[in-house]
Amino acid sequence: MSTVNGLPISISGITKRYGDLYALDNIDLEIKQGEFLTLLGPSGSGKTTLLMALAGFTRPDHGSIKFGDEEIILKAPHQRGVGMMFQNYALFPHMNVEQNISYPLRLRKVNKTEILERVNQALATVQLTGFGDRGIDQLSGGQRQRVALARAIVFGPRILLMDEPLSALDKNLREKMQIELRHLHEELGMTTVYVTHDQREALTMSDRIVVINNGKLMQCATPRNLYDYPANKFVAEFIGESAFLKVDHQGDDIYFNGQKLLVETPPKGQKDLLLMIRPERLMVMVDGQDSENMNIFNVTVSEIVYQGETKIIYVILDDGTSISMRLSTRSGQPQNEIDEGDKIKLVLHKSDTTIVEDGGY
Ligand code: ADP
Ligand code: MG
Numbered sequence: 001m002s003t004v005n006g007l008p009i010s011i012s013g014i015t016k017r018y019g020d021l022y023a024l025d026n027i028d029l030e031i032k033q034g035e036f037l038t039l040l041g042p043s044g045s046g047k048t049t050l051l052m053a054l055a056g057f058t059r060p061d062h063g064s065i066k067f068g069d070e071e072i073i074l075k076a077p078h079q080r081g082v083g084m085m086f087q088n089y090a091l092f093p094h095m096n097v098e099q100n101i102s103y104p105l106r107l108r109k110v111n112k113t114e115i116l117e118r119v120n121q122a123l124a125t126v127q128l129t130g131f132g133d134r135g136i137d138q139l140s141g142g143q144r145q146r147v148a149l150a151r152a153i154v155f156g157p158r159i160l161l162m163d164e165p166l167s168a169l170d171k172n173l174r175e176k177m178q179i180e181l182r183h184l185h186e187e188l189g190m191t192t193v194y195v196t197h198d199q200r201e202a203l204t205m206s207d208r209i210v211v212i213n214n215g216k217l218m219q220c221a222t223p224r225n226l227y228d229y230p231a232n233k234f235v236a237e238f239i240g241e242s243a244f245l246k247v248d249h250q251g252d253d254i255y256f257n258g259q260k261l262l263v264e265t266p267p268k269g270q271k272d273l274l275l276m277i278r279p280e281r282l283m284v285m286v287d288g289q290d291s292e293n294m295n296i297f298n299v300t301v302s303e304i305v306y307q308g309e310t311k312i313i314y315v316i317l318d319d320g321t322s323i324s325m326r327l328s329t330r331s332g333q334p335q336n337e338i339d340e341g342d343k344i345k346l347v348l349h350k351s352d353t354t355i356v357e358d359g360g361y
Contacts, residue, residue: 004034006191007068007158009054014063016049016215023049024060025215031193032207036185038194040202041212042238047195050212051163054193056080067159078107083157083190085148085165091136097123098132101150108155122150125184142173149181153188160190166201178204199239203227211235218360234360236276243323244274247355254355257319261295262350272358279312281352282325284334285345294347299323301342313338315346 009031016024023046031037039047052058054065056077065073072080091100101122105115123129126146136144145165152160165181166174182205185192196202202209203223211218211226211234219231230236233244248255254263256275267273285296299315302322306329313325313335325346327335338344 003187003189005158005189006034006160008033009159009191009193010064010066011050011054012064014050014053014060014065016046016053016058016060022215024053027063027212027215027217029210029217029220031191034189034191036182036192036194036205036207038196038202038206038209039212040196040199040209040238041218043197045212046215047197047212048163049215051086051161051193051195054080054159055082055084055161081155081157081159083152083155083160084162085145085152085160086163087165087167091144091147091151093136095136096132097128097134097136097139097147100136100147101132101154104151104155110155118154118156119150122154125153125187126150127180141169142177145169145177149184153184153190158190160185160192162192163195164197165194167196167198174201175204181205203239211238213238213360229354230276230356232357232360233274233276236354236356241279241324241326243277243279243321244356244358245277245317245321245323247273247275249273257317259295261353261355262293263353263355264351266355267357269357273355274358276354276356277323277348278352279324279326280310281348282323282327283347284327284338285347286334289347291347293350295350295353297346297348299344299346301338301340301344304338304340311335315344 011027011029014024014027027050039050041047049058053060056075064071098119101119102115105118123132126149128143128146139147166177169177178201194205206223208220208222209226210220213234219226219235226235227239230239236242245256249266252266254261254266297317299317301313302316303314305312309329310326311329313327314322315325316322
């Protein structure tokens with residue numbers, strides 16, 4: 001059971017312009033109490049601007065931000081009671097670990113006994129008990145991030161804001177810290193808004209992910225729904241790999257190259273539609289296979305690339321487009337029999353046959 005201790009956040013109509021540029025364009029977002037929500041988007045999409053608006057370092061031109069029932073848009077950063085762990089919000093190099101962590105408490109004029117108690121508790125939470133006397137230059141990159149985290153949570157904030165806190169760490173340590181941050185979130189229950197441009201990090205850590213592009217909110221969904229049902233081509237391309245095939249639609253019926261497709265829920269409206277194919281969702285059809293709920297595609301194998309745990313098979317569809325499939329290299333699979341040049345049939349389950357709107361850029 002995880003703790004829920006955070007405040008809900010209600011963002012409505014937030015706009016921030018720099019000259020002609022909309023860094024944030026009319027953002028509406030409800031963040032649930034105790035939720036781990038990630039802002040995901042390419043560089044320059046507005047993630048930091050939105051986090052800074054929550055922290056109080058950026059004043060939006062329009063809109064409202066509530067923490068719980070309280071409007072905080074006019075409040076100074078130190079009045080908002082949020083914990084912060086930012087890329088450029090470094091530790092103080094001339095203070096030791098304990099002095100760094102106690103800083104927010106000293107600012108708040110907490111008494112000495114309580115400071116000691118809280119600092120020790122924070123050190124234990126980030127697994128650095130006994131490190132209080134260390135200098136910052138005596139710590140590894142991962143330990144520094146833990147100290148920064150301890151400093152962010154030491155005063156018991158109900159909202160924690162983190163801007164790419166792991167981006168300076170190497171891959172292994174980053175993956176370990178992702179899991180640690182996730183566990184810490186479950187333990188402390190703060191409403192957490194996390195910024196990253198790394199889609200895998202977002203999928204690993206989040207209850208929900210908000211995809212932003214050009215200051216606009218593209219989609220807000222659970223990791224699984226975002227991956228399986230992206231709102232548009234931009235989101236689909238940003239999260240995971242996929243090929244896009246132009247389809248025609250007549251009412252709710254969707255056609256690829258004259259072939260009617262079985263689809264779960266086609267999008268409504270008159271927009272240009274695309275069939276999104278994730279490489280790992282395609283399968284090789286075998287003789288006698290039950291094809292109910294399956295879309296079948298005739299293809300020619302053009303190239304096979306072995307990559308260890310998986311292999312990528314490039315195939316050419318009837319209309320000449322090339323797509324790829326990613327398949328297991330486990331023994332006894334139908335794909336192990338395939339050679340370059342073979343004509344084969346691929347199957348794609350109806351519920352993996354996702355139609356997305358073109359656009360989102
Ligand atoms: P992200 O964090 O997603 O990389 P930012 O929120 O930092 O993006 O920036 C969003 C956009 O706003 C970018 O185009 C950036 O150049 C612009 N921007 C951010 N801060 C300022 C500023 N102080 N003055 C002018 N433009 C800014
Ligand atoms: Mg940023």
